[in-house]
Amino acid sequence: xxxxxxxxxxxxxxxxxxQGALEATTNNAANVNTPGYSREVPILQENPPVVVGNLTFGxxxxxxxxxxxxxxxxxxxxxxxxxxxxxxxxxxxxxxQAQTLFTAGASDIGSEISNLFSSISQxxxxxxxxxxxxxxxxxxxNLTSTFxxxxxxxxxxxxxxxxxxxxxxxxxxxxxxQIAGLNGQITSLQNLGQEAGTFIDQRDVLINxxxxxxxxxxxxxxxxxxxxxxxGTALVSxxxxxxxxxxxxxxxxxxIFSQGTDITSTLSSGTLGGLIExxxxxxxxxxxxxxxxxxGLATAFNSANTAGFDLNGNAGGVLFTPVVGAGSAANIxxxxxxxxxxxxxxxxxxxxxGNLANLNAIQNQTIIAGATPTTYYGNIVFSVxxxxxxxxxxxxxxxxxxxxxxxxxxxxxxVSLDEEAANMTQYQQAYxxxxxxxxxxxxxxxxxxxxxxxx
Amino acid sequence: MSSIxxxxxxxxxxxxxLANTQQQQNxxxxxxxxxxRINKPSDDPAGAAQMVTNTAQSSQADTFxxxxxSVTGLLQTADSTLNSVVTALQRAIxxxxxxxxxxxxxxxxxDVASELTGIKQQLLSLxxxxxxxxxxxxxxxxxxxxxxxxxxxxxxxxxxxxGTNNVEVGQNYSLQVNQAGSQLFTSASGNVFQSVxxxxxxxxxxxxxxxxxxxxxxxxxxxxxxxxxxxNALNQLQAQQNFLNSEKVDxxxxxxxxxxTDMAATSxxxxxxxxxxQADLAVMSRISQTSLFDYLK
Numbered sequence: 020x021x022x023x024x025x026x027x028x029x030x031x032x033x034x035x036x037x038q039g040a041l042e043a044t045t046n047n048a049a050n051v052n053t054p055g056y057s058r059e060v061p062i063l064q065e066n067p068p069v070v071v072g073n074l075t076f077g078x079x080x081x082x083x084x085x086x087x088x089x090x091x092x093x094x095x096x097x098x099x100x101x102x103x104x105x106x107x108x109x110x111x112x113x114x115x116q117a118q119t120l121f122t123a124g125a126s127d128i129g130s131e132i133s134n135l136f137s138s139i140s141q142x143x144x145x146x147x148x149x150x151x152x153x154x155x156x157x158x159x160x161n162l163t164s165t166f167x168x169x170x171x172x173x174x175x176x177x178x179x180x181x182x183x184x185x186x187x188x189x190x191x192x193x194x195x196x197q198i199a200g201l202n203g204q205i206t207s208l209q210n211l212g213q214e215a216g217t218f219i220d221q222r223d224v225l226i227n228x229x230x231x232x233x234x235x236x237x238x239x240x241x242x243x244x245x246x247x248x249x250x251g252t253a254l255v256s257x258x259x260x261x262x263x264x265x266x267x268x269x270x271x272x273x274x275i276f277s278q279g280t281d282i283t284s285t286l287s288s289g290t291l292g293g294l295i296e297x298x299x300x301x302x303x304x305x306x307x308x309x310x311x312x313x314x315g316l317a318t319a320f321n322s323a324n325t326a327g328f329d330l331n332g333n334a335g336g337v338l339f340t341p342v343v344g345a346g347s348a349a350n351i352x353x354x355x356x357x358x359x360x361x362x363x364x365x366x367x368x369x370x371x372x373g374n375l376a377n378l379n380a381i382q383n384q385t386i387i388a389g390a391t392p393t394t395y396y397g398n399i400v401f402s403v404x405x406x407x408x409x410x411x412x413x414x415x416x417x418x419x420x421x422x423x424x425x426x427x428x429x430x431x432x433x434v435s436l437d438e439e440a441a442n443m444t445q446y447q448q449a450y451x452x453x454x455x456x457x458x459x460x461x462x463x464x465x466x467x468x469x470x471x472x473x474x
Numbered sequence: 475m476s477s478i479x480x481x482x483x484x485x486x487x488x489x490x491x492l493a494n495t496q497q498q499q500n501x502x503x504x505x506x507x508x509x510x511r512i513n514k515p516s517d518d519p520a521g522a523a524q525m526v527t528n529t530a531q532s533s534q535a536d537t538f539x540x541x542x543x544s545v546t547g548l549l550q551t552a553d554s555t556l557n558s559v560v561t562a563l564q565r566a567i568x569x570x571x572x573x574x575x576x577x578x579x580x581x582x583x584x585d586v587a588s589e590l591t592g593i594k595q596q597l598l599s600l601x602x603x604x605x606x607x608x609x610x611x612x613x614x615x616x617x618x619x620x621x622x623x624x625x626x627x628x629x630x631x632x633x634x635x636x637g638t639n640n641v642e643v644g645q646n647y648s649l650q651v652n653q654a655g656s657q658l659f660t661s662a663s664g665n666v667f668q669s670v671x672x673x674x675x676x677x678x679x680x681x682x683x684x685x686x687x688x689x690x691x692x693x694x695x696x697x698x699x700x701x702x703x704x705x706n707a708l709n710q711l712q713a714q715q716n717f718l719n720s721e722k723v724d725x726x727x728x729x730x731x732x733x734x735t736d737m738a739a740t741s742x743x744x745x746x747x748x749x750x751x752q753a754d755l756a757v758m759s760r761i762s763q764t765s766l767f768d769y770l771k
Binding site for chain 1 (some may be wrong): 478479480481482483486487490512513514515516517518519520522523524525526527529530533534536537538540541544545548606607608612613614615616635637639640641642645646648651765766767770
């Protein structure tokens with residue numbers, strides 16, 4: 020059955036649907052600069068038809084829902100890459116600070132080693148000169164204080180990283196709480212059969228931030244989503260978030276605990292992954308190398324110096340305070356203050372320089388892990404430079420990948436103002452058309468009503 | 475809607491491109507300003523490690539060169555001192571030959587003997603020559619090498635030792651830089667002080683003057699022979715100095731090829747990154763200013 024009134028209803032229904040669609044367009048245009056916003060598209064649906072006799076009449080249109088356009092798999096890729104980038108970012112920025120200590124200059128360990136040997140050579144041309152002996156002592160104490168400074172700088176950088184770890188853990192906790200809260204809102208909206216696009220967008224933004232801090236795996240379930248770290252430690256489960264805590268560990272740095280379990284060494288991605296790698300592996304390895312170099316030099320110099328005789332004809336003593344093993348670089352010092360105690364002489368006479376040759380020979384001896392002191396130091400420079408250089412290269416490529424993924428996300432979910440303008444025109448015209456129909460039907464109804472009042 | 479949707483937000487891409495070109499610009503300008511392309515180890519880890527060795531080697535070469543300069547001074551002083559000794563001994567010999575002439579009176583011989591006593595004093599002072607505060611003929615001792623001694627037949631005894639010093643002037647290359655005074659002045663094959671003393675005695679007693687003169691002549695031959703050591707050492711130092719100077723040039727060339735900025739290439743890169751930055755800025759200023767909304771009026 021088709022009547023003028025039902026035609027009128029059909030037209031007003033179309034007007035309502037078009038108005039709803041126009042609202043989606045307006046919302047899209049309004050959120051054009053909102054980070055993480057996914058554009059909404061109105062889903063228009065044909066109403067079920069009415070069959071009258073052998074005729075089938077359409078019954079118009081209705082707005083089924085406003086749907087956010089997003090690609091969940093792409094979102095996961097973006098999260099992974101954000102984690103990767105967070106890790107590389109904190110790794111390279113932390114190690115870049117460390118590498119400045121190994122930059123060639125007037126006062127790095129390498130040049131101080133050269134200066135010490137140079138002062139010894141000078142002394143050999145006039146072994147009884149107090150000025151030249153003092154030169155050796157000065158060069159030795161410059162070397163030890165450079166060792167001390169480098170080691171304490173590395174230790175200071177390590178404790179700064181430790182602070183960063185604690186701050187990052189606090190950020191992780193804030194984010195997991197917010198995500199758990201959004202999970203609750205999304206679930207209750209979805210249970211009511213409503214679209215939760217806005218909240219999902221917000222949650223995606225937060226999960227992205229979380230991925231930048233720590234490794235995150237996402238599992239979708241009926242009660243929202245579950246987030247865990249790569250090794251399965253729960254961060255968020257539905258509306259429940261699990262806080263991480265920090266406690267000082269045995270090595271004097273903060274360890275990260277989740278419900279009593281130490282998960283520090285399992286974190287490999289995000290800012291925390293990078294910070295922990297530098298704090299617990301790279302800097303300790305550098306310190307160990309410096310310790311090896313310092314104690315190797317100290318041992319060699321001490322044994323060479325004790326083999327000779329000082330200016331007074333007495334047997335030589337140790338030149339460097341004997342430190343072996345961990346803490347050598349931080350604590351090495353010059354053992355003597357009297358320049359006469361440098362054992363230049365090989366036969367006890369004050370003018371002999373015979374033992375200086377033994378001291379000088381150390382620079383060409385493979386006394387430290389099969390390398391000469393200079394080569395060993397060069398290897399340290401190489402390893403720290405190489406780590407930073409590789410990290411930087413990987414960071415560059417990770418940035419490119421992330422950029423492409425963001426482009427891809429933009430091409431799917433991003434708001435295009437051109438498109439929205441076109442949509443606006445389209446819905447406006449449809450609305451106009453429906454409104455015209457209402458006017459026309461109204462006139463027809465008037466005609467029908469006037470049929471009864473013929474002049 | 476079957477057309478491919480493009481990312482409507484080109485700005486982040488452009489910003490990151492801009493950051494990249496500016497980074498390139500900074501790197502190039504730092505390389506140009508410092509003249510080295512390794513400003514931190516990560517710029518070229520292998521190169522930075524090579525530079526550590528290169529710097530150490532070149533500092534070693536500098537040290538050797540400084541040692542050579544000090545040692546050369548010492549050896550030249552010793553050599554010219556011995557030259558004076560030789561001259562003094564020549565004078566002693568001619569005085570001895572003159573004193574051996576039978577026509578001389580006792581008082582003439584006494585005059586000759588007293589001039590020889592003066593020469594002996596001069597020889598003593600030459601044998602005690604210091605260089606930079608240290609005696610050069612005392613072996614490895616720091617004591618004054620030759621001192622008066624009434625118990626000795628020559629009246630002078632050697633107070634130093636027989637030690638010698640070597641100074642490293644190259645990698646695994648060390649050079650003996652002194653000779654003990656005992657070897658030079660009181661050697662069995664030519665004793666400077668004993669022979670001059672004997673000549674003075676012979677002139678004073680007018681006996682065995684001829685054999686005393688030949689004794690001095692032996693001492694003269696001995697010192698002349700020993701001087702060769704210093705001449706050789708100075709020659710070797712000169713050769714080593716030339717070698718080290720050319721080694722320094724080699725090391726500097728190597729350092730350049732490891733770390734020096736390629737000025738032409740870096741300037742080009744700098745200009746390119748400038749152009750790229752300007753292009754990015756131009757694009758950014760023109761893009762996204764309009765949308766379809768502007769035309770729907």
